[in-house]
Structures are given as structure tokens and as C-alpha cells.
Amino acid sequence: MNKQASTNTQVLICGAGAAGLTLAIDLARRGVAIRLIDKLPAPFAGSRGKGIQPRTLEVLEDLGVIDRLAAVGAPYPVQRLHKADGTFTDSQEVMVSPPTPEEPYRTPLMVPQFRTEAVLRERLAELGGTVEYGRALTGFDQDADGVTATVAGPDGAETIRCGWLVGGDGGRSFVRHVLDIGFPGKTLGVRAVVADIALEGLSRDFWHRCGEGDMDRQIGLCPLPHTDLFQLQAPIPLEGEIDLSVAGLQAFIDDRWTAGRLKVNRVDWASAYSMNARLADRYREGRVLLMGDAAHIHPPTGGQGLNTSLQDAYNLGWKLAAVLQGAPDALIDTYEEERRPIAAGMLGLATGLLEKAKQGEIKRGREVHQLDLGYRFSSLALDAVRPEDLLQPGDRAPDGRLAGAAGGAKRLFDLLAGPHWTLLARAVDPAALPAPRPGLHVHRVGGASGDLRDPDDVLGVTYGLAEGEAVLIRPDGYVAAFPAATDGARLEGYLAEVGLDAPSRAARAA
Template identity: 60%
Template sequence: MNEQCAVDVLICGAGAAGLTLAIDLARRGIRFRLIEKNHQPFHGSRGKGIQPRSQEIFEDLGVLDRLFAMGGVYPTERRYRDDGSTLDADPIEHSAATSAEPYQQPLMVPQFLTEQVLRERLLELGHRAVFGCELTGFEQDADGVTLQLNGRAGPQTLRTRWLVGADGGRSFVRQALNIGFPGKTLGVRALVADVQLSGLSSTYWHRFGEGDPQRQIAICPLAGTQLFQIQGPIALDAEVDLSAEGLTAMVAQRTGRDDIQVHEVSWASAYSMNARLADQYRIGQVFLVGDAAHIHPPTGGQGLNTSVQDAYNLGWKLAAVANGAPEALLDSYEEERRPVAASVLGLSTQLLDNLQRGDVRRGREVHQLDIGYPHSSLAAGRADRAGARAPDARLRGAAGQSLRLFDLYAGPHWTLLCVAGTSADVAPRPGLRIHHVGLQGEVIDDQGQMQHAYGLAAGDRVLVRPDGYIGAIFSSDEGARLEGYLLQVGLPSVISPESSR
């Protein structure tokens, strides 16, 4: 790396995406700086749903139990009819957890609490975001990026190898790169407000005026807080009073009730819904993640989750190249993540159309467990499995202890599972953990769950990426292909002192 670079990565934006990337880089020992132009953390709940795939990511990053303790399940919806009757319904399709998919239900955690947990985790790893520090300009060359920053200590110039724009839908980084952001304004304007109120039970998600844009309003208790979130469509050209008095009046007008009183507004916004996707996710040494690369309508709880997964995809690749992997590895970031965002934008827009017709049901389509990268340049070997999410399974260690595959995957490393019957060993190397699965191995698939989830033959070797996707599956006679793949992703063999004797 060019010696004049003060850090490997400068992350611009300390929201959920920027914090996720920072945590991933911190646990890999990569030099980075995380800056945020705002002087304090975001205190609203624009995003509040953590989908099952993101729960798996947060488990790996060491924060999932904290999020579950802080948040809660989505409440039952209570729909109020014009005749005064109510109908209680659960909009979320419930499925039981399985050994392959241990998380099946969205978790509600207000965004400001999610980001608080992520900041605390980052601090445990020895880092913190720098608030009140704005990126005002940058120039890049083949070796890195020269940045102009303006913070509390005044203007500063900083040199970094890579710049990551995690700075939201109005991204300065994206605009400075002149990257197109095509899409459309969806013709829907809405308000969202986190408030303290009285007159409604915190047991239900209350919905009034379903299917009527003039009267529709939803009031949802925010898990882990004493707050409720008010959501509802508003006229495209309307002046909206977001004060406690103004929101109380709107609630009364739309519900026909005067007993619901808003006492305090913690955060509120009136916004137009958009669906947009950046033309490129990378130019040279500069990358876009999260809302800087794609913005969604809030339906289906996809925006924050897609952003977190962008960061989780990019983090290990930046670290690998920083440690000597081929630069071409970074090309796979846009190759993998941009098609995912395009698909999610379509889903979110369809769910918005459904919501406007009064259909609020959500099922597996929002869980993001079926997202994969089968067409990626990093998917090799068995075409039916390479690029797919790596399932979990319950196993037993040779010492008798219970294990999960996710226990073996947890951390910043690659994992190689060698099924009994493997004829040729793979040499140990930094960044790769090798496990032999079988009665004579250190891991035993005593319930057959791994075999059921992966469909492996004797001698197969499964290479699982640091972000929990199957990179490749090779048979026992494909040792050369496996070694070539490991070299491609920055895991060359190392000649040990013992082998050189």
C-alpha cells in the first residue's frame, strides 16, 4: 500500500451502513476512520425492522442478543372500522425456526437504538465515529484518495486508500463522482413521527382508514421505548404541522377520536417516497453503500437491511485487498450487490402498491434469506449451491459439545468444510479455518442436518465466505481448482518451517 495513506478506508456517514462497515473493518485490524457531518447521532426511527438475514449478520458481529433484549416482536394489528368495530390481525406470516434458518421473524428495534448498539460495539473494538466532521472534497488517483475534511478543529487534508460513501440518499460522495441516480418519485408523500402519546394501548399496532389515502393513519408502539410511531400519507403539496398540537389534530381528524393526545414529538419528518438506484457502485478507489447507492419506499422494511448487507459484503473484500488479495476482488462488490438492490426496489414498490389497497401482509419475501450471488465471479464449483447463503446446522464436536455451523463461521475468516472421504488435505493458511466433518473428524454431523442442508458427497469441500455465503464446492479430485480459488480471494498457501526442512 502507498505509504502516504494515513488510513486504509475513510467511511463517510455513521448510520447503520457506515457503522456496520466500521465494525467489520475494526475486527479485521484495518486502519479506518468513520466520520459523520452531523454533530450528534440520528435520533429517529426511520427504519425499525431487522429482517432474519440481517439478524444473522448481527449475530456474527456480536450484537444480536443485545438487539433482541432491546427490541421486540411486531405487535398484532388492530384495524378500526367505520362502524366502530375492530379487527385484530397479524400481518406477518409466522414460520418456525429451523436448524438451517434459526431466525424466521422480523425484529422491531427503532433505528436510533440499533445504531446505539452498533456504536457501543465499535467502541468495544477500540474505535468511535467522529461527529461534526464533514467531507468537503476529494481527488483520487491510482493509489488512493486525497480528502478535504472540515471538523471541529478546522480544515484538514487526509490521505486514504479507499473512500466509502455511506452518506445517505443525498450523498455528497455520489454527487461528487457525478454518478447518475435514476428512478422515480412514487407520487406518495408521507409523514413519520416518533411521539409520546396517550389514549392507545401499546399492545397493538393501530390502523385507521385502511385503503383511504385521505384518512389512513397508523400508530405503532416502538419496541424498547415509551414512544409510538405515527405514519400516514399526506397530500403532495400540503403544509404539515409536525408539532404535538398539529399531530394531535391530524390524529383526531383521521380517527374520529379526541382521546388520543400527542404530548411530545421526539422526531418527525414529512417526505416524498422515491425508488432510485445508482448507475455505479464504484469509481476507482471510491465506493457507495446503503442509501447513497439505493433508496426505497419504507414498505417491507428493506432499506436499512439492504444497506447493512452492502457494508457486510464490502468489508471483507476491502480487508482482503488491503492484506494483499488481488484488486480484482473489489469488482465483485457492485457485481453482487447492485442486482440485489434492483430486486429489492421492485419488491418495496410492489408492497407500497399493496399497502395503498389495504394489504399489509408480509411473508418470506421480505426476510432476505433467499438473496444470493449465483452469477458472481466468486461462485465456483457446484452451480446449484455456489453463491447461495450458507445454511446453519446443529453439529457435535469430537469432544461431545454441541455446535452450530454458524459457530464455525463466526468471525472474519473463511471456512473450509472437508467432508469425510477427502483424499487430499489443504494446507493451513492465515484467514482460513479448516474443519473435517465426519466420524473421524473434529466435527460430527450426528443428526444429518448439514448433509440435508448442503447435499454433499463424500470428499466434497465447501468453502464459505466471511459474509456467510458459499463461495465454492469442489469434489475431492479438484484440488487444483480449490487452490486456484483460494489464490483468487487472497488465501495463498504458506510454506511453513516444518515443510521446508
């Protein structure tokens, strides 16, 4: 039986992985009416994407879950390479750097994917949202005003009318298929097994590897924090069935592991898969959008897939909310404009790292941290004449230490946290600043009337601001503009383009 169409949904999100959950959280905290569906009967149970990169940690801080995530994760362990003669060497293959005021997270965090998604579901519940499992999108049509979607669930079919449909439904995306969007790329000639297993015979203090440089013998066993599990990773032949049972994986490990007897006690999750690198031809078709693995799939090397997907959602969330609240529809086009080139770059990086991994080279540095990615090329990066060595529009906005006028310590990230834009003005005449309005927080730093102080000269040293200058920062933590105090009309025009129109004179007078 087909239920009558529900009409109070502004955004329907298909797929409740990390990207779908992130988008749902970001929209829910902005007051957008969402529904989040997933065809799986229950949450994903595997560890697959276990590396959370530093830039993603900043995003998760803004979403309010960084401490919960750290509590269920841990730093990457030292890698122990076992040799055929019984000896081993230890090395730190993941770059470990101390935090700085500008970059509070500089080392990746290991969190099994099932734990990351559980933390995100908990946050979504706090915001009044939930995941509807066992509900599969079976079709949709769109018109100028919205999308009509058909969803099959345990209680029958349902028609949902929504303003926007977002497909975060994985590499075999149904949404992408219906839209007939090309997904070019290549199969990389590598097939692998990944499994979460309870194992005896190995120390949990190390990420154990052996057979490096030999694609027929390589195997890795990584302890998953706060569990009794190891993640097994190993290349496998391109053809043939792989026995993923306890007995099958026991035999697989016995064949490859040369450093003593190990015992497999339990298999919680396992998968055999072929590695691909693919990128969707486009991310938008009318009122339907793609994100995450539906838009790009990566080999696992470098830990870029989950992170790129989650940041897709973080980029899209504020734009969708702004358009739903009256911003020009063209704002949505900047989602593909910004995120597709990032995905293309990450595909190239991950594929290059895969080639190195085939030879046993698995060292990872800053290039995987995603802190240096930005949108200087974006139409949302307002032109500014600044020396090349200074922060530019489109760059990630660094953190820093300030002080409140009342004496309390303030981090810049504290000021940016939340679904708003932020304007930081250094000793600027208040009369030259934009009028107060919903969605824009204005802070005056220094000067007689400043609500903030800058004892470490963060705005000068890190942001390159002179007195009388300002910086506008987007809701997703990237610099939008360095507006001149003398060019208020240009700034107001930009704010209107992103849905922050100036209030009327009557409203300002009131």
C-alpha cells in the same frame, strides 16, 4: 486552518448510519485502520428503519450484537384495524414462523433505528473505533494509490489520506454527487409523515391503524418497544407544509383518528418526505465506493432499506480487507456485481408492496425476509455440477447442529462466526485438503480424524455433501464452492483470487 494530512487511515467511511457502522465494525475486527465520520452533530434520533429482517439478524449475530439487539427490540405486535363505526379487527400482518436448525431467525424483529445504531456504536467502541460527529466531507481527489479527502469539523479543516473512501452518506450523497454517478429512478407520487411521539389513549399491545385504503385518511400508530413512544406513519398531500410540532401533530391525528380521543404529549422526532425508488448507475469509481442509501433508496414498505444497506456493508467489508492485505484489486468489483442486482430486486419488491399498501393490503411474508437472496450469478460462485434441488454456490449457507469430537454441541454458525473463510470437509483424506493458513478455517467432519461429528447428517441433508466432498463458505456466510478433493489446484487458484494464497513450502515445513 487546514491540518496536515493524516496518513494512517486505510478506509475513510463517510456516513455513520447502519451501513457505515456495520462496515466500520467489520473492518475493525479485521485490523483495518478506519475513520468513520458523519456531518450530523450527534447520532440520528429517529425510529425510521425499525424492521430487522431474519437474514440481517444472522449478520448481526456474526457481528456479535444479536442478543443486545433483541434486548432493545421485540416481535412485531398484532395489527388492530379500527373502523369508522368504532369496531375493530385484529390480524397478524407480519409473518411469524418458528426457528429451525437451518434458519434460526425466521421472524422480523422490531427495533427503532436509533436503538439499532446505538448497539452498533457500542460494538464498534469495543473494537477500538468511534464515530466522529460534526465532520463533513467537503472534497476529495484520488490517484492510483489512494484518496485525499478534505473534511471540515469543529476544529477546522483536515486533510485525510486513505487507501479507500466509502460513501454511505445517504440519498443525497455528497460522494455520489462529486463522482457524477447517475441516480436514475422515480418519485413514487407518495408523500408521508413519520414521527416518534409520546401518546395517551392507545393500548401498547397493538399496532393501530385506521382509514386503510384511503390515501387521504390512512394513519398508523405503532408502539416502539422499550420506550413510551409510538411511531406515527401516514400519507400526506404532495404539496404544502406539514406542522410537525406537538400542536400540529395533535391536529393531524384529531382529523384522521376516528376511534376515540388521543393526546400527543411529546414529539421526539418527525419528518415529512417524498418516497423515491432510485438506483446508482455504478457503485465504484476507482478507489471510491458507494453503499446504502447513497447507492439505492427505497420506499419504506416491506422494511428493505436499512436491511439492504447493512448487507451492502457486510458484503464489502471482507473484500476491502482482503485487497488491503494483498488480494487482487478485481475482488472489489464483485461488490457491485453482487449487490447492485440485489438492490434492484428489492426496489421492485418495495415498490410493489407500496402499491398494495395504497389499497390497505399490508400483509408481509417470506419475500421480505431476505433469506432466499444469494449470489448464484456471481463470478465468485465457483461452478459446480449439482442437481438443481441441492444447495448451490452463491446460496446462503444454512445453519445446523453438529457435535465436536470432544462431545460438545456445535452450531454451524458458531464455526462460521468471525472474519474468516470456512472449509467443511466430510470424511475427506486430510492430505487432500488445503494447507493451513491465516484466514481459512478447515474442519473435518466425520472419519477417523474428524474434529466434528454430524449425528443429524446436516452436511448430507442440508448441504447435499457425500462422503469425500467439501464445501467452502465465504466470510459473509454464502457458499463459495463445492471443491472436489481431486482438484486441489483449482481450489488453490480460487483461494489466491480472494487473497488466501497457499503458504510457501518453507513456511509449511516450519
